[in-house]
Amino acid sequence: MLKVLIKKEILQFRRNSFLPKLVVVFPIMIMLVLPWVTTMDVRHVNVSVVDSDHSQISNRIIDKINASEYLTLHSVTSTFDLSMSELDKGNVDVILEIPQDYEKTMLTGHPKRLSISANSVNSNKGSIGAQYLAQTISHTLAEQRSMTSPEKRGDFFTIQNRYNPTLEYRNFMIPALLIILMIIITGFLPALNLVSEKEAGTIEQINVTPVSRFSFTLAKLIVYWAAGLVVITIALLVAWIVYGLSAVGSLAVIYAGAFLFIITISGFGIIASNISSTMQQAIFFMFFFVMVFMLMSGLLTPIESMPEWAQYITYALPPRYFVSIMRSVFLKGATFYDMRYNFLALTIFTIVMNIGAAITYKKRS
Amino acid sequence: MNDNKTTNISHIIQVKDLTKQFGSFTAVDHITFDVKRGEIFGFLGANGAGKTTAMRMLCGLSFPTSGSGTVAGFDIMRQGEKIKSHIGYMSQRFALYDDLTVMENMQLFGGIYRVGKKEIDRRATEMLQKLKFASERNTLVGSLPLGWKQKLAFAVATLHRPEIVFLDEPTGGVDPITRRQFWEMIYQASSENTTIFVTTHYMDEAEYCHRVSMMVDGQIKALGTPTELKQQYNASSMDEVFRTLARGAKRGD
Numbered sequence: 323m324l325k326v327l328i329k330k331e332i333l334q335f336r337r338n339s340f341l342p343k344l345v346v347v348f349p350i351m352i353m354l355v356l357p358w359v360t361t362m363d364v365r366h367v368n369v370s371v372v373d374s375d376h377s378q379i380s381n382r383i384i385d386k387i388n389a390s391e392y393l394t395l396h397s398v399t400s401t402f403d404l405s406m407s408e409l410d411k412g413n414v415d416v417i418l419e420i421p422q423d424y425e426k427t428m429l430t431g432h433p434k435r436l437s438i439s440a441n442s443v444n445s446n447k448g449s450i451g452a453q454y455l456a457q458t459i460s461h462t463l464a465e466q467r468s469m470t471s472p473e474k475r476g477d478f479f480t481i482q483n484r485y486n487p488t489l490e491y492r493n494f495m496i497p498a499l500l501i502i503l504m505i506i507i508t509g510f511l512p513a514l515n516l517v518s519e520k521e522a523g524t525i526e527q528i529n530v531t532p533v534s535r536f537s538f539t540l541a542k543l544i545v546y547w548a549a550g551l552v553v554i555t556i557a558l559l560v561a562w563i564v565y566g567l568s569a570v571g572s573l574a575v576i577y578a579g580a581f582l583f584i585i586t587i588s589g590f591g592i593i594a595s596n597i598s599s600t601m602q603q604a605i606f607f608m609f610f611f612v613m614v615f616m617l618m619s620g621l622l623t624p625i626e627s628m629p630e631w632a633q634y635i636t637y638a639l640p641p642r643y644f645v646s647i648m649r650s651v652f653l654k655g656a657t658f659y660d661m662r663y664n665f666l667a668l669t670i671f672t673i674v675m676n677i678g679a680a681i682t683y684k685k686r687s
Numbered sequence: 688m689n690d691n692k693t694t695n696i697s698h699i700i701q702v703k704d705l706t707k708q709f710g711s712f713t714a715v716d717h718i719t720f721d722v723k724r725g726e727i728f729g730f731l732g733a734n735g736a737g738k739t740t741a742m743r744m745l746c747g748l749s750f751p752t753s754g755s756g757t758v759a760g761f762d763i764m765r766q767g768e769k770i771k772s773h774i775g776y777m778s779q780r781f782a783l784y785d786d787l788t789v790m791e792n793m794q795l796f797g798g799i800y801r802v803g804k805k806e807i808d809r810r811a812t813e814m815l816q817k818l819k820f821a822s823e824r825n826t827l828v829g830s831l832p833l834g835w836k837q838k839l840a841f842a843v844a845t846l847h848r849p850e851i852v853f854l855d856e857p858t859g860g861v862d863p864i865t866r867r868q869f870w871e872m873i874y875q876a877s878s879e880n881t882t883i884f885v886t887t888h889y890m891d892e893a894e895y896c897h898r899v900s901m902m903v904d905g906q907i908k909a910l911g912t913p914t915e916l917k918q919q920y921n922a923s924s925m926d927e928v929f930r931t932l933a934r935g936a937k938r939g940d
Contacts, residue, residue, distance in 0.1 A: 326795055526778055530746050530747070530778075531771055686749060686750055687750070
């Protein structure tokens with residue numbers, strides 16, 4: 323009986339003028355366009371330097387800023403007010419003030435303080451710009467020191483970004499985009515499919531037959547599970563061919579996680595359609611949760627920086643575990659064993675969601 | 688499949704005090720009747736009288752609030768899923784898959800009732816020939832005219848040779864010639880010992896039934912052969928019987 327139902331779903335899927343194209347074009351478009359635009363890399367931070375020192379060291383710092391690929395030297399002025407007025411006009415993002423006698427006091431061992439003022443209207447650009455500037459200066463000072471007194475070398479810390487060495491935001495975004503694709507293709511589509519059967523009345527013709535709700539739903543899901551695996555494969559290929567980004571860890575672990583996640587999220591979609599009687603209700607219901615999934619699962623912003631109460635909520639969100647599997651395996655090369663708790667949690671959600679899907683389907687009212 | 692059959696075999700439907708309430712509204716109010724095997728049973732009533740609700744309870748689509756009964760020997764309350772293997776159902780609203788072809792719909796529903804592949808093909812071909820649209824076997828159902836869709840829905844509902852077929856206003860919105868063909872199909876099925884349970888608003892169709900019941904405001908007000916009812920209400924046609932009975936109705940239009 324299941325075979326007949328699967329055949330029906332495949333026929334309907336193929337005959338749909340939109341869905342088969344969506345499954346191929348959607349991941350390609352998203353992977354080609356979004357990694358470029360959803361970047362939080364900050365480049366071309368405009369710096370104005372208030373140089374009241376006019377010393378060798380202040381010149382060195384200015385040269386370094388000029389040479390940096392992230393920083394752009396906008397101007398060197400003599401007073402803070404001059405630089406500030408440029409910042410007010412929006413021409414400058416960060417101001418560096420080098421106080422008078424900076425070099426002299428540095429040599430005595432009790433240097434005056436440099437100050438950095440950032441325009442944080444765009445808080446991301448402001449704060450990251452200020453950080454870059456601070457890093458550039460500390461590099462310069464470290465070099466300076468090692469030249470004058472070699473034995474003091476190593477005084478300064480170094481920051482090394484492990485696993486994403488270039489700190490490319492793209493590398494961080496690609497696993498996230500894969501997950502968003504999964505949610506849309508394997509969460510939304512089955513939900514809409516099932517509700518459309520309700521709206522067309524065809525589900526009643528099925529409910530009056532001996533078909534079990536389990537086989538009817540499973541037949542639908544199998545098609546979308548397959549579609550989900552196609553989507554993730556296409557997306558991984560694009561990431562590899564276009565961005566040269568391939569998984570550091572095992573692909574098998576990624577697919578295992580993806581498969582569990584697909585089953586979970588499609589079960590969730592079925593619940594959404596079971597409790598809705600129209601397309602609008604189902605879309606609205608799904609949309610609410612998809613918003614929460616996207617913004618609270620650590621997809622775009624780290625869970626660790628959320629308030630504590632919010633962090634507890636994230637444990638109830640299945641994407642949280644898949645996000646962590648994806649990122650760790652993809653970027654860090656984590657193994658199945660490393661990720662065992664995430665897999666366990668995801669398995670529990672798979673079971674819970676699908677039991678929920680079975681319970682909420684009513685053949686009889 | 689004969690497990691837990693509880694009633695005698697001559698009555699295929701037996702219902703006692705069947706009731707369905709939606710909140711404080713009583714859609715079906717203690718109806719009691721039975722249908723004999725092989726009979727064409729007309730289930731009449733004005734719009735909103737509760738016909739569809741009653742039929743949905745008999746088909747296992749809706750839980751009765753109270754009452755008892757059996758369909759094809761299975762208990763309505765507890766064995767809804769078992770009933771479903773023995774019945775065919777054609778809903779008021781066309782409910783086959785528009786994006787599948789005529790044959791694909793037949794294969795789907797035949798397959799669901801576990802009719803063999805070859806057997807489906809044989810029966811479908813035979814039916815389509817009778818209905819004179821063998822040429823449309825590979826047409827998408829969505830593009831068929833309404834009358835054809837209704838005939839196809841009937842063909843699909845009887846493809847698995849059910850013991851009873853429930854038809855909910857099968858001829859609504861259908862032209863007179865197609866209606867005639869429809870009743871020929873119904874008689875054909877009846878002669879093959881399928882019980883027909885049919886609702887309709889056309890009183891000329893009521894005359895074709897072996898027995899009819901008249902439902903008013905959720906209750907069965909009259910039940911008998913068309914001749915009996917006409918005598919009882921001193922009417923010349925079923926139309927008159929209907930109007931006499933429906934006059935007192937509070938629900939519907």
